Amino acid sequence: MPSTPTENDIRRAHERILPHIHNTPVLTSQFINELTGALLFFKCENFQKTGSFKMRGASNALFSLKPDQRLNGFATHSSGNHAQAVAYACKTAGVNAYIVMPKNAPKVKIDAVKNYGGNIVFCEPNETARQEACAKIIQETNAVFIPPFDDLAIITGQASCAKELIETHADLDYLLTPVGGGGLAAGTALSVKYFSPKTEVILGEPKNVNDTYLSLKAGKIIPVSQIHTMADGLKTTVGKLNFEIIQNHVKEVITVSEDEISRAMRMIWERLKIIIEPSCAVPFAALLGRKSFFKNKKVGVILTGGNVDLGNLPFV
Amino acid sequence: MPSTPTENDIRRAHERILPHIHNTPVLTSQFINELTGALLFFKCENFQKTGSFKMRGASNALFSLKPDQRLNGFATHSSGNHAQAVAYACKTAGVNAYIVMPKNAPKVKIDAVKNYGGNIVFCEPNETARQEACAKIIQETNAVFIPPFDDLAIITGQASCAKELIETHADLDYLLTPVGGGGLAAGTALSVKYFSPKTEVILGEPKNVNDTYLSLKAGKIIPVSQIHTMADGLKTTVGKLNFEIIQNHVKEVITVSEDEISRAMRMIWERLKIIIEPSCAVPFAALLGRKSFFKNKKVGVILTGGNVDLGNLPFV
Numbered sequence: 001m002p003s004t005p006t007e008n009d010i011r012r013a014h015e016r017i018l019p020h021i022h023n024t025p026v027l028t029s030q031f032i033n034e035l036t037g038a039l040l041f042f043k044c045e046n047f048q049k050t051g052s053f054k055m056r057g058a059s060n061a062l063f064s065l066k067p068d069q070r071l072n073g074f075a076t077h078s079s080g081n082h083a084q085a086v087a088y089a090c091k092t093a094g095v096n097a098y099i100v101m102p103k104n105a106p107k108v109k110i111d112a113v114k115n116y117g118g119n120i121v122f123c124e125p126n127e128t129a130r131q132e133a134c135a136k137i138i139q140e141t142n143a144v145f146i147p148p149f150d151d152l153a154i155i156t157g158q159a160s161c162a163k164e165l166i167e168t169h170a171d172l173d174y175l176l177t178p179v180g181g182g183g184l185a186a187g188t189a190l191s192v193k194y195f196s197p198k199t200e201v202i203l204g205e206p207k208n209v210n211d212t213y214l215s216l217k218a219g220k221i222i223p224v225s226q227i228h229t230m231a232d233g234l235k236t237t238v239g240k241l242n243f244e245i246i247q248n249h250v251k252e253v254i255t256v257s258e259d260e261i262s263r264a265m266r267m268i269w270e271r272l273k274i275i276i277e278p279s280c281a282v283p284f285a286a287l288l289g290r291k292s293f294f295k296n297k298k299v300g301v302i303l304t305g306g307n308v309d310l311g312n313l314p315f316v
Numbered sequence: 317m318p319s320t321p322t323e324n325d326i327r328r329a330h331e332r333i334l335p336h337i338h339n340t341p342v343l344t345s346q347f348i349n350e351l352t353g354a355l356l357f358f359k360c361e362n363f364q365k366t367g368s369f370k371m372r373g374a375s376n377a378l379f380s381l382k383p384d385q386r387l388n389g390f391a392t393h394s395s396g397n398h399a400q401a402v403a404y405a406c407k408t409a410g411v412n413a414y415i416v417m418p419k420n421a422p423k424v425k426i427d428a429v430k431n432y433g434g435n436i437v438f439c440e441p442n443e444t445a446r447q448e449a450c451a452k453i454i455q456e457t458n459a460v461f462i463p464p465f466d467d468l469a470i471i472t473g474q475a476s477c478a479k480e481l482i483e484t485h486a487d488l489d490y491l492l493t494p495v496g497g498g499g500l501a502a503g504t505a506l507s508v509k510y511f512s513p514k515t516e517v518i519l520g521e522p523k524n525v526n527d528t529y530l531s532l533k534a535g536k537i538i539p540v541s542q543i544h545t546m547a548d549g550l551k552t553t554v555g556k557l558n559f560e561i562i563q564n565h566v567k568e569v570i571t572v573s574e575d576e577i578s579r580a581m582r583m584i585w586e587r588l589k590i591i592i593e594p595s596c597a598v599p600f601a602a603l604l605g606r607k608s609f610f611k612n613k614k615v616g617v618i619l620t621g622g623n624v625d626l627g628n629l630p631f632v
Contacts, residue, residue: 046589047343275589276589
């Protein structure tokens with residue numbers, strides 16, 4: 001594969017994962033449309049299997065391989081939604097999932113992975129320990145590594161989300177997603193380029209972890225320097241492959257404060273009556289902060305997931 | 317109309333309100349099915365206009381009248397979901413809504429009614445003051461009274477909810493709803509009788525406000541003696557018309573503790589990723605408390621609404 005997936009790569013990925021994912025619903029809110037003056041379409045990946053869009057990329061990575069290449073199972077290191085997605089995709093395929101998690105990971109996340117049948121390998125809570133533990137497990141088991149975001153199979157899998165939204169909601173002026181590692185952002189940018197070229201992609205990023213914003217300005221990747229944000233899915237530095245695609249196909253990154261994230265999240269809960277996690281309130285917060293810019297526009301917003309600790313809500 | 321609505325009454329009510337309501341989605345959860353051993357279908361009235369099933373009855377009561385009978389607007393007394401539903405139905409019809417609310421009603425509920433364009437008339441927080449204030453407003457304005465539950469137009473409107481569920485999910489063994497004033501319970505019992513006679517209706521009621529449970533035992537209405545429950549939509553004594561229908565067509569009332577309500581509510585939030593209010597966790601709590609009874613059964617559960625104060629959650 002070349003470093004930029006083609007239209008056909010995305011079509012094939014979507015067909016491949018269709019039996020394993022939900023074509024998630026798109027919700028609207030009259031109240032929010034009146035408040036913003038825009039016409040908003042929320043693509044609800046909180047209703048996706050395992051509660052986030054990560055199931056798209058993980059199942060694409062897994063099912064891209066032939067059955068005899070899957071026999072030794074799959075491994076990854078993650079304490080978040082990617083871990084759950086890999087565990088569940090492996091359960092679907094009937095193979096082992098080895099998930100390296102920091103030993104201080106929240107119990108709720110450990111339980112979720114266990115619940116999907118994942119084998120958890122605990123490690124010290126730092127990047128080096130994670131990678132070493134994962135490499136060791138792969139050496140011992142011959143499992144295949146499924147990276148969390150900077151990977152062509154992951155990008156094309158995540159691209160299926162925007163593709164679905166475009167198929168039912170043509171002529172969007174803008175499509176908004178959050179950006180963390182950038183797998184969804186890159187996949188979305190490519191789906192828009194191929195399937196809805198008049199639409200522009202805008203990314204939302206927490207002000208506190210604004211590496212993609214800074215990287216686009218600098219023309220090179222500027223790693224995250226601090227990770228204090230409630231948007232726990234977006235604490236990662238943007239991936240290399242993803243950054244290249246974002247540089248070429250994304251219009252802008254809008255950054256938002258923690259307060260804006262919390263208020264946007266609460267509005268979605270109250271008005272759409274759905275549970276979303278802080279990370280996916282970020283692009284909606286970006287829109288709320290720029291109402292005049294989005295006025296009278298048709299805007300798609302990908303709500304990326306709903307795995308949130310109800311005992312620790314920002315607005316309670 | 318006779319005191320029991322006919323099959324045709326319900327069909328006509330449903331047709332009448334179709335342009336004004338959502339045919340709400342039905343959600344399922346693999347996790348919850350595995351946990352309970354039953355096959356559960358959740359009818360999501362939290363996604364209904366104004367956030368609850370009350371919009372069905374209110375719009376049926378309003379649009380049952382000819383346009384020239386609607387000109388003076390409509391009045392009701394309520395501090396809950398019925399108030400919002402009447403206000404919104406009136407907005408839809410372009411007529412005035414007069415909503416009598418106790419002067420200590422929560423700001424969030426007052427704001428919701430204002431937001432739908434309702435004219436709020438405040439009164440002292442007791443039943444007599446409510447009724448007097450409502451009678452006075454009706455005398456002054458010639459508005460038409462829309463009762464909250466004990467009324468044939470309300471019952472047939474609420475009946476449309478079970479009708480929709482039955483149309484897409486045939487052969488349910490049981491259909492569960494909460495019971496407060498009993499409008500939804502009675503309407504559900506009638507829809508089941510006409511459209512799915514093999515299904516049995518079971519009601520969930522808080523142990524702390526178990527008037528319908530006691531009334532069925534006694535063979536006559538036993539008014540509520542205390543109202544200390546988090547299920548704020550279910551604090552009312554069952555209505556006379558509704559009780560008669562419930563007596564004839566409901567299999568059983570199961571009562572549940574406050575703790576059971578809170579746990580059931582949290583499970584719906586975490587697993588379905590949707591916001592429901594405590595009242596509608598009551599029938600699901602009833603099912604969780606009787607897993608062996610419902611095992612291997614196909615069960616519909618009406619989730620009645622999603623209007624909840626996020627600053628005051630039972631499980632946080």
